Amino acid sequence: MESQSSDINEAIQASGEATLEQATKKAKEEIDRLFNVRLDIAVTGESGSGKSSFVNALRGLKDNDEDAAPTGSTETTTEPTPYQHPTMPNVTLWDLPGIGSPKFKARTYLKNVTFDRYDFFLIVSSVRFRENDIMLAKEIKKKKKLFYFIRSKIDNDIKSEKRKGIDKEETLSKIRRNCEEELKGIGNPNTFLISSWDTSEFDFAKLIDALNSELPQNKQNTLLQSVPVYSVAMLEKKVRMFQKIAWAVALISGAILVAPVPGLSFSSDMAIVGSFFTSCYHSFGLDHKSLERLSELVNKPHLKSLEMSPLVAELSCCLVPVAGNDASAAISFTSKLEVLLKGLDKLAEEARKVLREAGLE
Structure with missing residues (x-):
């Protein structure tokens, strides 16, 4: 119980709000701004x-x-x-x-x-x-x-x-x-x-x-997320944007697991976590079409053959519990946030490597 209370306090502190209810409301608004504006x-x-x-x-x-x-x-x-x-x-x-x-x-x-x-x-x-x-x-x-x-x-x-x-x-x-x-x-x-x-x-x-x-x-993150990445400076702006939203993903997905909301389930947690990493993946230009265009732009054909998509599934699975495994459902807010940020860093580093290989550092 003490551990759960500490976890709630950490989530509230990360949100900058005064109560868990306010933190949860803010987290939902942040996620909505990221995906739906x-x-x-x-x-x-x-x-x-x-x-x-x-x-x-x-x-x-x-x-x-x-x-x-x-x-x-x-x-x-x-x-x-x-x-x-x-x-x-x-x-x-x-x-x-x-x-x-x-x-x-x-x-x-x-x-x-x-x-x-x-x-x-x-x-x-x-x-x-x-x-x-x-x-x-x-x-x-x-x-x-x-x-x-x-x-x-x-x-x-x-x-x-x-x-x-x-x-x-x-x-x-x-x-x-x-x-x-x-x-x-x-x-x-x-x-x-x-x-x-x-x-x-x-x-x-x-x-x-x-x-x-x-x-x-509320429109700024939508624009930044959508534009193509052809410089390290642009990439780093995107990385900082996703870093700022990670706490909200950790809080909402954790709330679904620890205190299930009617109508939401294990698959909802999978959707939130998976959507976060998928958005990073596309926004950082790691999908096939982005790599193909970049390879033609810098005349380096081998770039289009890079395959990054397994990373998204791999990172998402690190945070989604196996159905029926109660122990894995107790992932703390802090632990979940840490893994989200590490996964984000991994995708960002792959994107940095691509830009270095393309000569766009």
Whole structure:
């Protein structure tokens, strides 16, 4: 009994709350934020600006993947088209029709694409920001929603300018100055230089940082969890996010085992623990599709042959009792939290190894 009381106190202390009831409520809210908070991202701009490729890049997909948004030199998007994140059904990227197209006139654009549906807008241009882009940004600003300018196809610009003898840094500086000049009529908006082919380059990480500093708190973890990992810095942010939520998983799964809730069972504990490690696995880019894309990006074919999925089952089994084994159901909160964090560290270390092998340290 003394041991159980101590375990409860440790769980309460980890939560930062005053009572077990408050701690449990907070833990459920944290888990709900991790797995269920909706995020709807609108990607818009003129036809041919690279919207669809950018939607694919944010989803960690190649343009020729089966579930990728179709791309082409002509307008391929004629209606607001939702693309669900491949591993997070609560995250949807909306490929919006080009502003100014016959069916979507600039002045009625926001009404026609159902403005209130989206959490923020990404306005994409591949050459220069035009009158329609600026008009759209002003209307979004009036309605007090977040918007960001994306200057896409930066890799193409660099290659083109290199043929003229202009180096990369000079090209980037020139593009930034041009963006500032074009957008000076709406203050000092956030503008990011992006290559949809290689999100490890240029301003992709800065874009995610900006979003995570300005989105509502309950949306930030959803965004961070969903974006692809192409740098150690991005990985470590994800690791810290999961470390902060581990106590909630330990508390809720332990509560199910020690004090069963009607309608919940051993399988519910398996689901919570398994979902935690599965989310880490996908978010860290250890699944086959992520490894395949990374291998093509850095031209290291052997990366796509790495197989990490057995790790999830292995780690989950460390925390889920064998049915009918009462002794294993007495795993303490502290012990469960310790094993969760060790499992998280193991997955993180595998991801660090992959990034080192890819040359993206």
